[in-house]
Amino acid sequence: MEKEVEKVPQIDVIYTYSQKPQYNCQYLYVQSYFETKEIFVNFLIKDLPQDKLQKLKRISCQVFYCHDWVKLPKWYFACNGKFLFENGELIEELEIIK
Secondary structure, three states: OOOOOOOEEEEEEEEEEOOOOOEEEEEEEHHHHHHHHHHHHHHHHOOOOOOHHHHEEEEEEEEEEEOOOOOOOOOHHHHHOOOEOOOOOOHHHHHHOO
């Protein structure tokens, strides 16, 4: 009998740019990425070249997991895994509403 392989939690990410098609990728889940919203966003944009960062409009994330030990913070649910950008900077929720 084969042993069932345990699935590793993943983060599916879609990068949406102003003048470019969307880019999809996956990352392995690491709890420390979710310590704060700033740490998570910095992880998501750390490898983007400056020109792509300037054209970035939105990052949408979805975490897939089937483990009890995966704990997502309240801030992640509050923004529904979506982050809006303008001129390479994260737009805070209050600024979006205005």
